[in-house]
Amino acid sequence: MAAKTATKPVRIVMAKVGLDGHDRGVKVVARALRDAGYEVIYTGLRQTPEMVVDAALQEDAQVIGLSLHSGAHMTLFPAVIEELKKRDATDIVVFGGGIIPDDDIAELKKQGVAELFTPGTPLQDIVAWLKKRFPEGG
Amino acid sequence: MRALARAITLVERRDPQARALQQALRDRVGKAYVVGFTGAPGTGKSTLVDALVAHLRKQDRAVAVIATDPNSPFTGGAILGDRIRMQRHALDKKVFIRSMGARGHLGGLALATREAIRLLGAFGFDPVILETVGVGQSELEVAAVADTTVVVLTPNLGDGVQMIKAGILEIADVFVVNKADLEGYQRVMIELRSMLSLAARGEAGSWKPPIVATAAAKGEGIDGLWEAIESHRKHLEATGRAEAQAEQRLRDETTEVVAELARERARAALADDGRLAERLLQDGTPYEVAEEILRQLT
Amino acid sequence: MKVRAKDPRQVWQEEFDSSASRRNDGIETSTISGVPVEPLYTSDDLPARPEEMPGQYPYTRGIHPTGYRGRLWTMRQFSGFATAQETNRRYKYLLANGQTGLSVAFDMPTLMGQDSDAPTSRGEIGHCGVAIDSLADMETLFEGIPLGDITTSMTINSPAAILLCMYLAVAEKQGVSFKKLGGTLQNDILKEFIAQKEFIFPPEPSMRLVVDSIEYCAKEVPKWNTISISGYHIREAGSTAAQELAFTLADGMAYVDACIERGMHIDEFASRLSFFFDAHIDFFEEIAKFRAARRIWARWMREKYGARDERSWKLRFHTQTAGVSLTAQQPELNIARTALEAMSAVLGGTQSLHTNAMDEVLALPTDKAARLALRTQQLIAYETGVANTIDPLGGSYFVEALTDEMERQAEAYFKRIEELGGVIPAIEAAFFQKEIADAAFRYQQELEQKRRLMVGVNEFTVDEEEEIDILRIDPKLEREQVERVRAVRAKRDQARCTKALTRLRKAAAGTDNLMPHILEAVRAYATEGEIMSTLIEVFGLYTERAVI
Numbered sequence: 001m002a003a004k005t006a007t008k009p010v011r012i013v014m015a016k017v018g019l020d021g022h023d024r025g026v027k028v029v030a031r032a033l034r035d036a037g038y039e040v041i042y043t044g045l046r047q048t049p050e051m052v053v054d055a056a057l058q059e060d061a062q063v064i065g066l067s068l069h070s071g072a073h074m075t076l077f078p079a080v081i082e083e084l085k086k087r088d089a090t091d092i093v094v095f096g097g098g099i100i101p102d103d104d105i106a107e108l109k110k111q112g113v114a115e116l117f118t119p120g121t122p123l124q125d126i127v128a129w130l131k132k133r134f135p136e137g138g
Numbered sequence: 139m140r141a142l143a144r145a146i147t148l149v150e151r152r153d154p155q156a157r158a159l160q161q162a163l164r165d166r167v168g169k170a171y172v173v174g175f176t177g178a179p180g181t182g183k184s185t186l187v188d189a190l191v192a193h194l195r196k197q198d199r200a201v202a203v204i205a206t207d208p209n210s211p212f213t214g215g216a217i218l219g220d221r222i223r224m225q226r227h228a229l230d231k232k233v234f235i236r237s238m239g240a241r242g243h244l245g246g247l248a249l250a251t252r253e254a255i256r257l258l259g260a261f262g263f264d265p266v267i268l269e270t271v272g273v274g275q276s277e278l279e280v281a282a283v284a285d286t287t288v289v290v291l292t293p294n295l296g297d298g299v300q301m302i303k304a305g306i307l308e309i310a311d312v313f314v315v316n317k318a319d320l321e322g323y324q325r326v327m328i329e330l331r332s333m334l335s336l337a338a339r340g341e342a343g344s345w346k347p348p349i350v351a352t353a354a355a356k357g358e359g360i361d362g363l364w365e366a367i368e369s370h371r372k373h374l375e376a377t378g379r380a381e382a383q384a385e386q387r388l389r390d391e392t393t394e395v396v397a398e399l400a401r402e403r404a405r406a407a408l409a410d411d412g413r414l415a416e417r418l419l420q421d422g423t424p425y426e427v428a429e430e431i432l433r434q435l436t
Numbered sequence: 437m438k439v440r441a442k443d444p445r446q447v448w449q450e451e452f453d454s455s456a457s458r459r460n461d462g463i464e465t466s467t468i469s470g471v472p473v474e475p476l477y478t479s480d481d482l483p484a485r486p487e488e489m490p491g492q493y494p495y496t497r498g499i500h501p502t503g504y505r506g507r508l509w510t511m512r513q514f515s516g517f518a519t520a521q522e523t524n525r526r527y528k529y530l531l532a533n534g535q536t537g538l539s540v541a542f543d544m545p546t547l548m549g550q551d552s553d554a555p556t557s558r559g560e561i562g563h564c565g566v567a568i569d570s571l572a573d574m575e576t577l578f579e580g581i582p583l584g585d586i587t588t589s590m591t592i593n594s595p596a597a598i599l600l601c602m603y604l605a606v607a608e609k610q611g612v613s614f615k616k617l618g619g620t621l622q623n624d625i626l627k628e629f630i631a632q633k634e635f636i637f638p639p640e641p642s643m644r645l646v647v648d649s650i651e652y653c654a655k656e657v658p659k660w661n662t663i664s665i666s667g668y669h670i671r672e673a674g675s676t677a678a679q680e681l682a683f684t685l686a687d688g689m690a691y692v693d694a695c696i697e698r699g700m701h702i703d704e705f706a707s708r709l710s711f712f713f714d715a716h717i718d719f720f721e722e723i724a725k726f727r728a729a730r731r732i733w734a735r736w737m738r739e740k741y742g743a744r745d746e747r748s749w750k751l752r753f754h755t756q757t758a759g760v761s762l763t764a765q766q767p768e769l770n771i772a773r774t775a776l777e778a779m780s781a782v783l784g785g786t787q788s789l790h791t792n793a794m795d796e797v798l799a800l801p802t803d804k805a806a807r808l809a810l811r812t813q814q815l816i817a818y819e820t821g822v823a824n825t826i827d828p829l830g831g832s833y834f835v836e837a838l839t840d841e842m843e844r845q846a847e848a849y850f851k852r853i854e855e856l857g858g859v860i861p862a863i864e865a866a867f868f869q870k871e872i873a874d875a876a877f878r879y880q881q882e883l884e885q886k887r888r889l890m891v892g893v894n895e896f897t898v899d900e901e902e903e904i905d906i907l908r909i910d911p912k913l914e915r916e917q918v919e920r921v922r923a924v925r926a927k928r929d930q931a932r933c934t935k936a937l938t939r940l941r942k943a944a945a946g947t948d949n950l951m952p953h954i955l956e957a958v959r960a961y962a963t964e965g966e967i968m969s970t971l972i973e974v975f976g977l978y979t980e981r982a983v984i
Contacts, residue, residue, distance in 0.1 A: 021633025034215035044222040075559025
């Protein structure tokens with residue numbers, strides 16, 4: 001009579017890195033992800049890469065979602081990937097959203113960001129992408 | 139740190155691996171003292187906890203915080219946002235913050251929390267602070283797990299202290315009137331005191347919950363709060379209540395585990411055994427089928 | 437037998453109801469904010485009130501009797517990027533091309549009160565505006581531009597007092613009297629807590645700084661618009677038009693209350709308060725919103741606050757077309773969007789206007805896109821004829837009815853805010869943030885369900901998007917700016933600087949008006965970051981209560 005393993009939702013740490021405070025997008029996405037069954041840990045504004053990764057580790061999150069509108073994406077996304085490497089946690093999937101030109105998207109993906117969503121992406125696309133990667137939870 | 143975090147996930151999921159882990163850790167020294175914070179939304183609990191953590195860090199203690207938020211009953215998802223109020227402790231190695239959705243834990247939140255607390259204690263965190271949103275059952279769940287339960291109130295409670303649900307006054311070991319810098323705080327203090335004296339627990343030597351005033355956003359009153367918690371802890375030890383409580387908890391936990399296992403079997407039985415399901419429909423009431431399932435368990 | 441002639445409206449109703457002709461595309465017929473819109477408005481919908489006139493209380497039709505016949509709106513394009521030097525060049529370019537006022541955009545570190553060499557400034561320098569670390573950068577920014585001859589709008593909030601002092605110090609060096617200086621400082625900290633989130637200090641000391649600046653300017657810089665009470669950011673964060681209107685005016689009243697508490701008389705400062713609204717894509721709703729704003733503010737100023745100077749009753753506003761309505765897909769379409777939005781602002785009687793460039797969803801605008809945006813305003817002003825008459829939509833059954841509806845919704849919000857104890861308690865209870873988050877989510881749902889369209893995004897898409905040129909900031913500029921601020925620190929009279937900062941700290945802990953102290957620190961080439969740090973030591977930092 002083994003106890004069943006509970007299906008726990010997939011945990012996603014969402015944050016805004018850098019100085020900009022436009023949180024409309026990240027909040028709308030957080031809600032959509034909650035409605036899709038994910039546990040979203042929202043750590044708020046002005047997060048540094050170290051803070052985001054630390055939170056992801058403590059919360060045993062599988063995913064990190066970052067939102068950035070200030071143009072500093074080429075500095076901050078790679079910094080998060082770097083920090084994950086340092087903490088031996090590269091299994092955590094990183095995705096993001098914001099104002100990011102196509103060439104930069106390509107480059108960031110090469111550096112290890114799993115996906116980047118630009119303005120106008122339907123929420124269901126983001127959810128669908130997550131579900132594909134994590135079919136068992138959420 | 140990741141190991142601890144993953145271990146907590148394992149116990150949350152009631153993963154079989156967790157059992158082995160718990161056995162291994164059983165002998166590890168370090169039992170964490172648990173302080174639970176509960177209260178209506180908007181009373182400033184997160185800010186209060188944040189200030190208390192800062193206070194404890196000054197004493198160089200390693201502190202853990204478990205913050206719970208409700209899950210959606212429909213999708214199972216949740217938005218857990220309590221970490222935000224504790225930004226200043228981000229990157230402090232001696233502060234561990236874990237957010238938990240209130241649902242999705244077989245056996246209820248209390249069970250998962252207790253396991254997590256044992257792990258945190260084993261890893262050297264003491265005290266462990268539990269923070270919940272005071273809606274629905276959660277206050278009672280906190281009281282079941284915490285050694286000291288702190289109930290947080292504020293001056294702008296609208297209809298006053300009378301609005302506080304019955305039962306909350308009984309579970310509180312310490313009362314905090316937060317946002318004491320606001321108008322109306324004196325009134326809340328007076329009302330609370332009179333309600334408490336009316337409900338006096340009678341027995342000599344029993345604990346009389348103190349009322350502490352704080353202004354958490356300004357960092358005021360926090361030492362008073364910790365003192366109150368400490369004196370409750372000393373009271374529990376002195377009167378042997380600590381042990382009695384621990385024993386009672388273990389019993390409660392055992393009942394909960396039994397209930398959880400039984401619940402699982404009942405679900406499985408109703409899903410797999412067509413005969414049972416049919417009989418249930420015929421009966422229209424659960425009792426006979428329930429007894430049948432129980433019989434099948436033994 | 438006499439047959440009574442049927443009422444024409446009734447006839448129309450019957451024809452409408454019985455007609456088989458009905459769009460069935462599932463698109464919402466309410467405004468983008470959810471206000472229901474009838475298929476027809478008639479004289480029955482005209483509110484019963486005496487006819488209103490421009491330049492007469494309550495100014496629904498405009499605050500001046502002459503409207504745009506007297507003076508066109510100011511074409512004020514927001515700009516700034518990377519370094520002061522480059523921005524100075526862009527300003528001269530725009531002024532030469534007919535822009536009539538300057539508007540400064542600052543980069544994120546500057547907006548957040550950080551120097552370019554702070555560790556958290558890395559990667560953020562010059563991306564969304566100009567980097568200003570000290571008076572030296574400000575001098576470069578306005579080099580060759582006589583401050584006495586132009587007006588300047590500075591979009592900055594938490595550190596606003598510091599940037600204003602830098603502007604004053606530049607004027608001082610140019611030999612221009614403060615009394616001659618005209619311009620606007622955004623300086624609206626309440627909307628930061630509500631929407632844009634560029635707050636630094638907690639609400640109380642933040643308000644103190646705002647009141648200090650209003651008090652100081654009332655005496656020393658009388659032509660300066662001390663605050664641009666903003667709805668734009670609230671709208672961009674996802675609010676409805678009614679929320680934008682209500683929350684902005686409520687903020688305005690909170691500032692008025694604070695100034696009165698300081699001991700100022702309403703007529704001392706009220707005429708220098710200005711406003712800043714969004715011009716979103718739902719054409720008529722925006723026009724109604726602007727008209728309602730004037731009427732509501734005039735009424736409150738006169739009736740509630742007892743202002744006696746007519747200028748205190750007149751709401752003046754700047755408008756920016758909605759950034760959030762722009763798309764990255766088929767971006768040329770943004771030119772059309774912006775034109776229509778600008779039109780609504782003009783028909784709403786705005787005093788000054790910024791039109792977005794088409795590529796702004798992707799990056800800071802290129803020269804060409806920026807010029808096109810300016811030309812759009814010139815097109816409206818000089819080719820379309822809408823500026824020939826004042827408040828052309830006055831008397832429109834639809835617009836008047838909608839104006840009244842906006843007013844009603846705003847008043848309902850005022851009551852709710854009052855019940856919560858006012859704007860600051862409402863902020864701490866996360867009231868505004870929740871309303872905004874809900875509205876944003878609702879709109880997103882409507883888009884996902886195609887009940888509202890965004891052309892090129894959820895409908896009428898193209899497979900191959902064309903590449904368009906976007907402006908990229910040279911990373912070299914970041915390094916140069918870091919060098920620059922270090923050089924300023926090395927060169928300055930350190931003793932004078934330290935003394936000024938010490939005095940500032942002392943004053944901040946007391947009740948002095950901080951403006952003269954900040955001005956002295958600025959003159960001594962204290963950097964923005966140093967001044968902010970000094971204030972943070974006294975005021976502390978604010979963490980918001982996040983509501984999703």
